[in-house]
Amino acid sequence: MKITKIEAGKISIPLKVPFITALRRVDTAEDLVIKVHTDDGAIGWGSAPATVVITGDSHASVAAAIKEVMAPQLIGLDIDDREEILARISRSMAHNTSAKAALDIAVHDLFCQHYGLPLYRFFGGLRTRIASDLTISLNDPETMVRHALAAVQRGYTSLKIKVGTDAALDIRRVQAVRHAVGPDVAIRLDANQGWKAKEAVRTIRRLEDLDLGIEFIEQPVAARDLDGLKFVTDHVATDIMADEAAFSPYDVFQLLSRHACDLLNIKLMKAGGLQAAAQIAALAGACGVTCMMGCMLESKIGITAAASLSAGTPVITLNDLDAADLMAADPVSGGIVYDGNELCLPDAPGLGIADVAGWEAW
Ligand SMILES: C[C@H](N)C(=O)N[C@@H](CCC(=O)O)C(=O)O
Ligand SMILES: [Mg+2]
Secondary structure, three states: OEEEEEEEEEEEEEEEEEEEOOOOEEEEEEEEEEEEEEOOOOEEEEEEEOOOOOOOOOHHHHHHHHHHHHHHHHOOOEOOOHHHHHHHHHHOOOOOHHHHHHHHHHHHHHHHHHOOOEHHHHOOOOOOEEEOOEEEOOOOHHHHHHHHHHHHHOOOOEEEEEOOOOHHHHHHHHHHHHHHHOOOOEEEEEOOOOOOHHHHHHHHHHHHHOOOOEEEEEOOOOOOOHHHHHHHHHHOOOEEEEOOOOOOHHHHHHHHHOOOOOEEEEOHHHHOOHHHHHHHHHHHHHHOOOEEEOOOOOOHHHHHHHHHHHHHOOOEEEEOOOHHHHEOOOOEEEOOEEEOOEEEOOOOOEOOEEEEOOOEEO
16 A cells, blocks of 8 residues: 555635634634545545644645655655654654644554554544534624523533633633633633733633633743743643643653643644654653643544544543534535534544545645
8 A cells, every 4th residue: 555646735614703812813714635645546634724823834835845845755655654654754844743744644544544443443442422622712702702602502511712812801701701601611711822921820810819710721821931831830720731832742841841831732733743642642641741632723634633532542631623613614524523512533444534525736
C-alpha cells in the first residue's frame, strides 16, 4: 500500500453565527482538505484550517508546505512503514504544525483503513461516545445569553465562554450567562491571551468572589508569557489551562516542569498531528495533569481525528470539539456524529470518511 499522490483542496462552510474570540472573527469556516492516494486505490483524508493568529499557518502556507516540501518525501513509501512516514513529516521543516497535522491524520486514516480498524480503536477504544462543550462567542452580554440558552436547549451541559477583551465587561458577560443558564450548566472560560497577568488575577479573583462556579480558565495571558501564566496559576484558586502556550511535547515539558498551569488543551493543529498529541497526553498523564482535547475552527475531518484520540486516552477527560457543530452545513460524509452534547465515534475503518462535498483541487 504505497503512497502515490497527495492532493490539496479547499472547502468553505457557513457558520451558524460568527465565531468571535479575543484574537479573531470568522464569518465562514474554511478548511484545507488533503487526500493521500495509495496504489491500491485507498484515500486517506486529512485537513487543516488557517489560524494565522495562533499557529501562523495560512491555507497557502499549508498547501505549499505539503506540496513543495513534505509530499516529495512521502511518495513511494509503504503505509505499513508508519513510523518512518511520520518521522519524515515531523523532520521535514520547522514549525508548519497545521500542514504536519493534516498529513499525519491522513496517514493514520490510511493505516487504520488497511487493517480494518476504526481510529478510536487504534488509540485504545476506551469510549465510543465523548461529551463536548459548546463555545459561546464574544459579544455583548445579551447576545451571549441568547446563544448560551440556545446551546442548553440543544442538550449542551457545558459551555465555553469566550472572554478577554475588556475585563470589566468580561465579568458582566459571565455573570449574565451564569444567571441565565442556572447552576447546573458547567461554565469554562477562554480568554485567548486577552489579559495581562495582574489583570487576570484581579479578574479571576472577582469571578471567584461572585461565586460564578467557573470550572477553569484557558490561556489568560500571552502565549509567550510563561512567567505570567505561572503567576496567574499561583495566585488564583480556579484551575488555569494552557492553550496557545502549549504546542509541542517540549512546550508541555517546560510548562509542567515549572508548574505553570493546572490543565492542558491539546490540539492536533498545534502539536503537528495525532502522534505528537498522543505524546503530550502521555507526558501529562505521567505528571498527573488532566487534559482537554481541543480544536480550531475546523471541519469534521480534524474533529473525528481528535475525538478518536480523546476517546482512547484516559488522561483526556475534557473535550472542546464543537467546531463542526458551530457550522451551518456539513460537507463531510462519515466521521463522528453529533448527538446533543456528545460525539459518537464511527465504527468504520480509519476516520470512516466517505467523501467531502465541494472539494476542489487548490
Ligand atoms: C472552536 C473551539 N471551541 C475553540 O474555541 N478553539 C480555539 C480557537 C480556535 C480558532 O480561533 O480557530 C481555542 O482558543 O480554544
Ligand atoms: Mg483556547
